[in-house]
Amino acid sequence: MPETPFAPARIRSLPSWLLGRAAARGHRLVAEALAREGMRMMHHAVLSAVAELGPVSQAELGRSLGIDPKDMVGIVGDLEGEGLVTRSPDPRDRRKNAIAMSEEGERRLARTRRLGDEANDELTAGLSAAERDQLVALLRRVAEPDEPCRGE
Numbered sequence: 001m002p003e004t005p006f007a008p009a010r011i012r013s014l015p016s017w018l019l020g021r022a023a024a025r026g027h028r029l030v031a032e033a034l035a036r037e038g039m040r041m042m043h044h045a046v047l048s049a050v051a052e053l054g055p056v057s058q059a060e061l062g063r064s065l066g067i068d069p070k071d072m073v074g075i076v077g078d079l080e081g082e083g084l085v086t087r088s089p090d091p092r093d094r095r096k097n098a099i100a101m102s103e104e105g106e107r108r109l110a111r112t113r114r115l116g117d118e119a120n121d122e123l124t125a126g127l128s129a130a131e132r133d134q135l136v137a138l139l140r141r142v143a144e145p146d147e148p149c150r151g152e
Contacts, residue, residue, distance in 0.1 A: 019142070026123045033115040037108060038082075042067070044116070046075050047101075047109050050085055055098035057090050084108055 011017050027041070034044050049065055050056060056064075062072035076099055079085045084105035090098040101109070124132045140147075 015142075019139075022123075026120070029119040029123055030116050033119040034112055037112050037115060039108070039112050042071075043075055043079060044109075044112050046072075047079060047084060047105060047112075050079075050099050051101050051106070051109055054085075055088075055090070055100035057093070057096045058087075058099055059096065061099055079105070082108075 007017060031041055034041060039047075045065060046061065046067070049061055053061065053064060058072055058076055059069065061067075061076070062069050065072075067075070076085065076087070080087060082104075083102055086100050086102050087097040088100070090096040124135065127135060
């Protein structure tokens with residue numbers, strides 16, 4: 001059975017269909033790459049956000065990423081269980097915990113970022129560097145139509 005199911009020519013020419021196929025391929029490539037480090041995509045997103053925002057409260061982390069609080073509890077628990085993040089009382093509000101990166105989390109994130117970059121390189125291997133930059137800029141405009149132009 002083919003990887004991509006049959007679609008009429010008219011459908012195959014629609015930007016929405018092409019974006020969906022490209023997104024599915026990109027998701028698969030990145031998920032497979034992260035799995036080599038024992039990491040799931042959502043866990044990688046949370047770890048990346050902690051690196052950028054941390055130390056950060058679990059609630060703020062969930063709001064920032066749009067993750068349901070019940071799901072966030074499990075993800076942070078998984079990351080903490082692997083020694084990738086730490087929880088400690090939030091100095092701004094002692095009733096909350098602040099999530100921060102551990103040294104092992106920083107090492108793992110560096111490896112998973114490299115793997116994600118390699119997967120994205122594979123996804124866009126048929127493009128020149130300039131075409132890839134153009135693709136990213138165009139996709140950003142499609143994905144975020146109400147954002148002001150950032151000169152990209």
